[in-house]
Amino acid sequence: MSARGKARRRAFEILFEAEQRSLPTAEILTLRRRNTEATYGEYTEQIIDGVISRQTEIDEYLTTYSQGWSLERMPSVDRVVLRVGAWELLFNDDVPDNVAVAEAVAMAKELSTDDSPSFVNGLLGRLQQLKPTLLA
Template identity: 55%
Template sequence: MAARRRARKRALELLFEAEQRGMNAGDLLEQRIAAPTTQHPLPEYAVQVVRGVLEHWREIEEILTTWSQGWTLERMAAVDRAALRIGVWEIVWNDEVPDMVAVSEAVDLVGTMSTDDSPGFVNGLLARVSEVKTTLL
């Protein structure tokens, strides 16, 4: 479990960095795979998460836009957007991760990397996505 937690954090960092630098996340991912910037290459699950998020980008953005009542994507903190994208992908498209684990992991990520209000927001939004996911597919 700790390995997946670290992989999620690395995936979040990559998605966040790409957004902050105005880069394509897929291009940044391929750069990091080819030439890691740390002594440890990206964990395979981090690669799987980023590729999954990119593969379903439009659907994820639509889900977040639809279910984040009163919040536009642009209004959300960038770290929260990245964690939410990962959480939505895990809930909707990754059957290996139980929904509540995906929610909990996203909440933990923003709890350590974002604002004080982020855990409650991320928890509420991803819990709602989990409740309605059968209608999303």
Template identity: 70%
Template sequence: MSARGKARRRALDILFEAEQRGTDPEAGVSSRRTSTEQVINPYTVEIIQGVVAEQERIDEILSSYAQGWTLDRMPAVDRAILRIGTWELLFNDDVPDRVAVSEAVTIAKELSTDDSPDFVNGLLGRLQQLKPTLLD
């Protein structure tokens, strides 16, 4: 697994944990740095800071285009995967669009339900198509 792939996984862990506990994801990074020997990749921090900064917009976009699904109804891990994927797709020009979608689908295959990869792929694929209009 690439360094960026590992960074995405760590960011997913931290974002998921923070949502479940009702805590600040950035505090989760600090906590891991002080209470464990985990090395936190700078890209993990960039993802978390980006998702936190853009979460309101990301959630609005996901809510608008997730046909038949509210954010609350989605599995929590899918919600975190989609937030990361949406942030990479729309707000991080360093990641090619197809890579953002592909990485999110791969994580969904490994960590979520059997239906999640298709759902993640479909939703992020739709956002990729609409990207020029979503960022106006």
């Protein structure tokens, strides 16, 4: 797995744990640093900070374009994967759009249900198509 792939996975884990435990993400990051040997690089923190700072906007896009799926109805894993993927796609110019989508699909394939990769691909693909108008 690439360095960025590991960073995405770590960011996902922290964001997912924070959501599951209903704790601030910063608190989860602090607890992990205190209780493990794991290190969190700059890109992991960039993803976490980006998702948190843009979460309202990201969630609005996900809700609007998910066609019949509210955020609450989505599996938690898919919701967090989509947030990470949407942040990379829409707000991180260092990651090519196709890579952002492909990496999110790969994470869904690894971590979620059999139907999740196609759902993630479809929703992020739609956001990719609409990106110029969404960010105009």
